Amino acid sequence: MAAMDPTLPIVKNLLLLDSEGKRIAVKYYTPEWSTVASQASFEKALWNKTSRTNARAEAEIIMFDNVVVVYKYIGDLMFYVTGSQDENELILYTVLQAFYESVTILLRQQVEKKTVLENLDLVLLAIDEIVDGGIIVETEPAMIASRVTMRGADGEQNAVPITEQTFSKALASAKEHLARSLLK
Incomplete structure (x- = not known):
């Protein structure tokens, strides 16, 4: 060392x-x-x-x-x-x-x-x-x-495949995506 x-x-x-x-x-x-x-x-x-x-x-x-x-x-x-x-x-x-x-x-x-x-x-x-x-x-x-949270400076989720995310992160990501689509 x-x-x-x-x-x-x-x-x-x-x-x-x-x-x-x-x-x-x-x-x-x-x-x-x-x-x-x-x-x-x-x-x-x-x-x-x-x-x-x-x-x-x-x-x-x-x-x-x-x-x-x-x-x-x-x-x-x-x-x-x-x-x-x-x-x-x-x-x-x-x-x-x-x-x-x-x-x-x-x-x-x-x-x-x-x-x-x-x-x-x-x-x-x-x-x-x-x-x-x-x-x-x-x-x-x-x-x-x-x-x-593997997010970029702009707050967007980086290109991490859903299979490599933990269940809780995948669920949170799906909730955020749904909320964004409902607010548009």
């Missing part, structure tokens, strides 16, 4: 937990949490540390367990982004913004545990569009949402 540029910002993980600290969608990019047990332990400790703060209006930044944690609550969900202790907090904040704003766009402003669980595929795809292997690849929420 080639040596990575030391100036490149690296995300250690993206976490989406519910209001009780239970895992909804997580992605770890560094080896210190290589087991599910170590991940669960970190998530529980982090939730215990942050659950009593009020990070609803603005994101909060803390140093926890030798990592920088940027987090924010939306509804009954807690969004977290972590980086090494010498990582730039503004970059991590930008990733956090991209994370929850793209989820907000994808879920049509219905950001709550039930909706996230029903659309978990979209949330996980959004995470993959934001960070790849710990490297930040996209932070523009509208771009992330359009890539996840």
